[in-house]
Amino acid sequence: MLELKQRGVASAVVQSAMAAAECDWLALAARADRKKFGPLEDRSALALAKRRRHLEYRGYSSEQIKSVLNGEQELD
Numbered sequence: 001m002l003e004l005k006q007r008g009v010a011s012a013v014v015q016s017a018m019a020a021a022e023c024d025w026l027a028l029a030a031r032a033d034r035k036k037f038g039p040l041e042d043r044s045a046l047a048l049a050k051r052r053r054h055l056e057y058r059g060y061s062s063e064q065i066k067s068v069l070n071g072e073q074e075l076d
Contacts, residue, residue, distance in 0.1 A: 029060040030073035040071055 004014050055065045
């Protein structure tokens with residue numbers, strides 16, 4: 001999303017397109033987190049900050065990241 005903003009695409013257009021996409025962004029965020037770090041066992045501030053940065057860099061929203069790091073998203 002950041003790259004699109006840098007290229008001059010309006011935020012409203014990006015958000016509209018993201019909402020229209022038929023993806024479960026929360027599940028994708030959880031999958032990206034678990035793939036990189038494994039199960040959410042270490043809940044230290046340092047470990048959570050590392051996970052948060054990883055997901056932020058990949059463009060997930062703060063709400064999605066919060067849900068993933070709180071363990072609200074279960075993977076199949």
